[in-house]
Amino acid sequence: MITIKLLSECPLSDAVSAWNKGFEDYFSSSQMTVDQFTHRLGKEDLSPSYSFVAYCEEEPVGLILNGIKTMNGKKWAWNGGTSVAPSHRKSGVASKLMKESMDVYEREGVEIASLEAFSVNEKAIRLYEKYGYKIIDHLLFLELKGRRKEDLFQDANKNAYSIEYGLPKDIGKLVLYNDSIPWQTQWQHIRDGESLVVKDSSENVLGYALYRRVFNGEGNLQSIILYQCECDRHIHNKEEVLKYMINYVFQANESIHRMTYNLPESNHSLVDILQEAGFKKVYTPNGTLLEQVFMTSKK
Structure with missing residues (x-):
C-alpha cells in the first residue's frame, strides 16, 4: 500500500x-x-x-x-x-x-x-x-571550452552604450525584466551572481544580463555561467546590444569554461550569436542531448 x-x-x-x-x-x-x-x-x-x-x-x-x-x-x-x-x-x-x-x-x-x-x-x-x-x-545548455573568438562587437560603435554592473536584485527592478522564465534562473535564486545593464547615451535601458563567475580554490577564474540575457524588444539594434552584453559577460580571454543554463530556445537572436561565437550543445556522458x-x- x-x-x-x-x-x-x-x-x-x-x-x-x-x-x-x-x-x-x-x-x-x-x-x-x-x-x-x-x-x-x-x-x-x-x-x-x-x-x-x-x-x-x-x-x-x-x-x-x-x-x-x-x-x-x-x-x-x-x-x-x-x-x-x-x-x-x-x-x-x-x-x-x-x-x-x-x-x-x-x-x-x-x-x-x-x-x-x-x-x-x-x-x-x-x-x-x-x-x-x-x-x-x-531550454538549451550551450558551452564553449577554451579561448573564445575575437571581439564580436568590433564593427559597432561602443561609445553609444554604457554598462552598469550590479547584483542580481538590480535587474529585478527593471521594467523590461522578463519574469516568464524558469525558477532556477530567476534573479532571486542566483546566489553569488552578478548583473549588468546596458544603457544608451540618453540613459535608456536597452538590455540586461545575469551571470555568475566561478573561481577555483586558488582564486583563479574557472568558468562563467550565463542565466539571462535580454533586450528591449522594441529597439532596432537588438542584435548589436546582445553582442555587446555577451562580450562583457564572457570578456575573459583565457582558457575557461563558458556555458548557458536553461537558455530559452525562443531567444533566437541570442542563441544564434552564441553559436556564431563557437558555443556548442552539451551532451551527457552517455550521449543524451542536455536539453529540457x-x-x-x-x-
Whole structure:
C-alpha cells in the first residue's frame, strides 16, 4: 500500500533515499548525500512543508520537491524534481505525488506552476500534461571550452552604450525584466551572481544580463555561467546590444569554461550569436542531448 507524507514529517534520510532510487537510472548523474540534498533545498527555495515522500509500507519509494513563493508580484510554484524508484513505477506513485502537489498549490493560491523536464523524458512530460502543464519553450545548455573568438562587437560603435554592473536584485527592478522564465534562473535564486545593464547615451535601458563567475580554490577564474540575457524588444539594434552584453559577460580571454543554463530556445537572436561565437550543445556522458522543456500551468 502506498502512503504519501509531507517531507517535513519524514526523516531527511528517507527523502534522500527516495531521490537517489528514483534517479539511479537517469540521463545524468543526480545522486545526492543528505548534506547536498539539504543545501539544494535552501539554495533553490524548496520547502519540506510543500514537498512529499511516497512510502510502500515503510520503504521510501518516491519523492516530489516543491517550492512556493511570490516573485515579481505573482505567486509561483515550482516542481523541483519528481522521482519514483524503478521497482514502483507504473503503479500510480507519481500520480499520487502530483495530486498532493496540485492540492497544495490550490490551497496556497498559486497563480503559476512551473517545472522542467528532459526533452527525451516523454513519459514524465505526458504525466505533467495530464495535470494541466503545457510546454512553452525548450531550454538549451550551450558551452564553449577554451579561448573564445575575437571581439564580436568590433564593427559597432561602443561609445553609444554604457554598462552598469550590479547584483542580481538590480535587474529585478527593471521594467523590461522578463519574469516568464524558469525558477532556477530567476534573479532571486542566483546566489553569488552578478548583473549588468546596458544603457544608451540618453540613459535608456536597452538590455540586461545575469551571470555568475566561478573561481577555483586558488582564486583563479574557472568558468562563467550565463542565466539571462535580454533586450528591449522594441529597439532596432537588438542584435548589436546582445553582442555587446555577451562580450562583457564572457570578456575573459583565457582558457575557461563558458556555458548557458536553461537558455530559452525562443531567444533566437541570442542563441544564434552564441553559436556564431563557437558555443556548442552539451551532451551527457552517455550521449543524451542536455536539453529540457519548460512547462507551466496557470491556475
